[in-house]
Amino acid sequence: MGSSRSVLFFINLAIIILNLVAPTISQDDGICTFTADYCWKCFDTGTYTAGDKYQVNLNSLLSSFSSSAQNNSGFYSSSRGQDSNKINAIALCRGDLSQDSCQACLNKSTDILLQNCSTQKEAIIWAERCMVRYSYNLIFGIEQTDPFKHVPSPRFAKNPQQFELVLTPLLDILSDRAASGNSLKKFAAGHATVPGGETIYALAQCTPDIDKQNCSSCLKQSVTEIQTCCDGKQGGRVLKPSCNLRYEDYLFFRSIADKLVDIPAPVPAAPALKEEKKKSNIKQIVITIVVVLVAFVTILSSICIFLRLTKRRVKLDEDENSEDVSLVESLQYDFETIRSATDDFSDANKLGQGGFGAVYKGRLANGTYIAVKRLFKNSEQGDREFKTEVTLVAQLQHRNLVRLLGFCLKAGERIVIYEYVPNTSLNHFIFDPIDQAHLDWETRYKIIGGIARGLLYLHEDSRLRIIHRDLKPSNILLDEDMNPKIADFGMARLFMMDQTQGDTNTIAGTYGYMAPEYVMYGRFSVKSDVFSFGVLILEILSGKRISSFQNGENEEDLLSYAWRNWRDDTVANIMDPKLTTGLGIEMMRCIHIALLCVQENVASRPSMASVVSMLNSHSVTLSIPSRPAYYLQHKSGSDITGPDESKNSMHASANKNSDFTEPYAR
Template identity: 50%
Template sequence: MDLQVATQAVSSSLPSKECYIITKNTQITEGKMRMGASRILLFLFCAMLTHLVKLALAQRDPYVLYDCSNTGNVSRNGAYRKNVDTLVSSLTSNTQIDYGFYNFSAGENSDRVNAVALCREDLTPTNCRRCVNLAVFELLFRCPTQKEGILWYMNCTLRFSNNSIFGVMQFEPVQHDLLGAVNVTDPSGTFDQVLETLLDRLRSEAAASTSTLRKFATGSASSPHFDIYALLQCTPDLNQQECSDCLNQSIAEIPTCCGSALGVRVLTPSCNLRYENYHFYGSTYEAPPPPSSTLPSPAEGKGSNSSRTIIIVVATIVSAVLMLCIYTSIYLRRRKQRKKVEMNEIKSTESLQFDFSMIRVATDNFSDVNKLGQGGFGSVYKGKFSNGQEIAVKRLSRGSQQGDQEFKNEILLVAKLQHRNLVRLLGFCFEGNERLLVYELMPNASLDCFIFDPSKRLHLDWKIRYKIIMGIARGLQYLHEDSQFRIIHRDLKASNVLLDKEMNPKISDFGMARLFTLDQTQANTRRIVGTYGYMAPEYAMHGHFSVKSDVFSYGVLVLEMVCGRKNNYFQNGENIENLLSHAWKNWREGTPSNLIDSTLRIGSTTEIMRCIHIGLLCVQENTAERPTMASVLLMLNSYSMALSIPSRPAFLMHSSVESDISSNRSFQTSQNEVSMTDPYPR
């Protein structure tokens, strides 16, 4: 993988555009790296490399200034940007240029790029080229997609543009740098006059310079209270008048930007000036300042600082690449080990594994004619094996949010569960990108298709409803108390109760179930899954779940079976109520008969009233007051057993649940709607 492309791919995710690193020749290859893993690793690598390079750049020149034009951006992979890279990177390749001024162009028409570089006249050619090379690296780092950019180091300037810039005097953009300057102590009040006289003399000298001095002048002035050393310079492509005008404008900036300060730079594209209280120019082109300066200018004698910077940058990049390789290797190894463990877990149930071609034939290649429904997991299809056995096949869709974890969870849990009131998993298919779950076919679909349908509800007399209520209770008791592990379903609802041909209920969908040890009673989670209206308040609001969470959901189901309506909000006279508040209101007013479904003409009134009572006990707000499923079965089976008086149920308002959870936790719900499979996300 080309590192430049990699850094470009993630730079939009970083807080700045500084992730464009000029390492075009560095290669990182990992043929089997997954795209998701590579993006994360490259993001971390790029962020780390950006930080380290910034540290290296800080070592290079503490007084660097730059300006990236906002006139427009270009593509990093476009012809213009390639011309910029090629042009500025080759500026110093011509060793015949020994006078500190570089001027080249590349490209044609709209992709044409012009670039100039200017060094201080007192730099040697070697030191000039070193400064420009470092400026190239940093300018491309600072301005990765701009059409124009300029960068000023202490000793050189680099600029590129899509406009013609050779022989054109340009004063904007202008930058001021006080270099940590201190104000002059001037009892005589002559500082401004002495400075103005000095700068005016040097301006005239620089503008009138011969081709030997290349528009450059230095000088000094003294008084009993201060010394001033100054340097003025124009790009050599300007004529005398243009250079004089540029320096005049720069001098005019001083009173407003800098006052009576020593240690000042005024920088423009075509000229620059600098003055200090120490001798900073000469054959070594930079002497260390006296101790009185607040922030000393960096010592760059004989290019030592430039050399150190190159070493720092190279070491930074090499270290970062090595760290990326190490992290990638560790990640891929752990991922491989984790995947091996997961596959071994699933292979422990390989006796249940079906061949994909066998399922495809059974469902007639997943034809729409055999499609039973659509849920968050994917589509559900009816099928028939060659031996005549009918099946229901859940096929994980490519865009499903449930994914491999829920797929594995259901296989490992349901394969170990055997109860007449739990749906039976016949097998699964794990082949390539295909994830299939094969169940026994439930001819009567799910409970919600009957209980909430005005016409089908007529077929559910009280005898059938009571059988369903009892069957669900037995299934939950098995999960909570009698199975090998204690299992919390966490998404019990009408659509997750399937009905066989004799209307026996079977609890389904264990993708969100949580497994407890037998002595464990409760747990917390930051990932809330479930369905509004069925979720216990302590779970929805705080992520606390236990067997009592399933008991709450069961209580809602019981009240829905008696009333024949969903636990959602409906108009009741002048009030808007949900089923729980409606049931509680009628219970307190002594009119629980108002809750009974009008289609129930025949049935034991005592039994129905007892179910309403049990349902209200299950949905109490206080978890400690809710019965266990074992107690619920005793209540259902024994009419002589006295029931306690229920307390106020939890009235879950949607708005309050959403506002509380959205603030600090992941919350996924499915809607309480009629569906063959449970909608997603939950």
């Protein structure tokens, strides 16, 4: 009886403490106060019905953020669903947080957001330590400064004029450092001392999906707003979807050596008062005691919930190499739906056939056209690996990549569904005597630029670094506006972002487009794709295939032909005679870039980031290219698809690992 009373007393004490220290929440939509730990904005741009597919996708997506164990950068971005039920979301934790603290903040924030914006299709919440936003509109890689919140402290600085002279330069420096961050983290924190003893602690942060220029723009504008909203105050925040600023007169972030940078004030700082330090220490001790008590009681009262969650966690650990289950489910199509869309895979709907299967045109019940890849039934890949790879490729979102919509698995059937691209492949246009007429200079230049941007995304901006390894005209599809889309990731390899090179004993690809170091040594990198891109440029400009062609009495490949004319200053011979109009300077520059890309020395080839800069700006100086690699000893343009073709002093066999992603027949 005595022990029961003790437990009841302890629980009652915990409830009282929780009520005292529980986070305060702004109840009014769009209003933030300095004492509120959470504030949010529910947009009136659209609503959904409770229980519908949009809500299912929303709950699934936000749940994946708050339970993810695969990301320690504190930044999460993903999508769920299709068409009107598609939801895009971003979550960002403060850059100094541990993974556990980040997940705790996301858990609480998503609960509050779903509770208070229960039917809105678009909403955002800012917590002290994290931010979560979702929308049915595209939000990735876009600087967004509205809605915004200004949260000034109610207290004034001791010397507002001196305080302002130190604050603005501090925020400017932190903004520059945050904008210079990478694709995983754009965060900077630091402090400076005001004459008289006050210390300003501040941070600047952007969502890592926006580039340096947009991050800098967002933060610089926020610094200006700080001067207006929080003039003379001891603390303040500017909260926006793409960036945030905060400063206080106390240390509110973790002091980590490689993150906290001491920024000296313009004048020598006076020592802090001992009394202030003493009060600060007492305050920290009280907070520590309260937090420990709250944590103890919370753990004690939630043991049952913890045990139930442990079962689920064990199940997830067993499947740790697969993507989030809910995402896989959202990508999976019913077999009967696909059979109906393609009229039972009729020959009338057949678009082509390649080494891994046949492709059919289909039309879903909602009128959407799709391309359906029905893989041959001889793959050695397991169902779980197949789902994992489909899930990964489905998350590649770029206008110059063919979009994977989903997949279907049933009784030995393996089907992949892509967006339908109406104008077939670049191969069909540049080498067809009739369709060549559709490719004027402006269109060819647009195609070159689009392919470059797609490769740059694969190499630098996607979640993992992706090496395509089979770039050629038949794997570049063209939409109704002749915009290029890179297809066929059947031979692609995935790298971690800090990985630069890989090796393989299995050579698979197409002669002429493969870099020499890959053909001879099985060595591949981003520069292998750069080589293939250079060959593509020469084919687009000349209208000739890489494979050997007759040039008078001599027979030579396109690379040697281009190099000879470059060396002899007869570059006009390289250009397609059908290009009667166009900018000669741009044509010459493209040939120059192509020759830089196909250099035999790997280190001499430019990165795709450099190539995009060269194409976009004539002010970028181009270096002199060296002799390109030659493929006269091989039959250029032929595919390596099996071990029976390993006659060229190398081991050549089919790529059996990633055979699901070839959307159109090669």
